[in-house]
Every structure is written in C-alpha cells, then in structure tokens.
Amino acid sequence: MNHTPTPYMIESDTDPITIIRQERGCGYGEVIAHCGSAKIPANHRHAAFIVRACNAHEALVAVATKISEFYAGTDAPIGILASEALKIAQGD
Numbered sequence: 001m002n003h004t005p006t007p008y009m010i011e012s013d014t015d016p017i018t019i020i021r022q023e024r025g026c027g028y029g030e031v032i033a034h035c036g037s038a039k040i041p042a043n044h045r046h047a048a049f050i051v052r053a054c055n056a057h058e059a060l061v062a063v064a065t066k067i068s069e070f071y072a073g074t075d076a077p078i079g080i081l082a083s084e085a086l087k088i089a090q091g092d
Helices: 041-070 077-089
Strands: 008-010 018-021 031-034
Touching: 008 041, 018 041, 041 077
Parallel strands: none
Antiparallel strands: 008 018, 018 031
16 A cells, blocks of 8 residues: 655644645645644644554554564464554555
C-alpha cells in the first residue's frame, strides 16, 4: 500500500487542524488531512494520535515482520499476534 512519505506533523495555528507532511528543513508541506475545528479539544488529541500512528507505522511493521518470520510455523502467541497485526497494517 502506497502512501505519502512520513514524517507527518500538525501544522501550527490552523483551523481546521491540519496534518501535513513535514518537508526537510521547513515547517510546511503537503496537506494530508484536516481534523476538525481547533476549538474542539478532542480534535487536537485525535490529530496527535494520527500523527504518532502514521510516523510509527513503518517501524512497527518492520518489527512485526521480524517477529512473524521468527515464529513462523509455531503456535507461539506472539507470532500469531504479529501476523494478525501485519494483516491489519497491510490492509488485508
């Protein structure tokens, strides 16, 4: 699954709250999403969660892949969990 490269960040002082792709060396970039009115506190938390999840995605997929491969062919719960997480992460 292709997506806009990370890192993502929350653009400061925008309404609606705007998630952007952080360009190297500057604080602006491609708009990824708008997350609702800045006047609603929950929208700030939601935007921050989305940014953290997206920025961590590739590293977490890499870890889950290594665990899944290590425990392949076993009934180890950690291997099963890693395989299930990969299916979700990869959109299967």
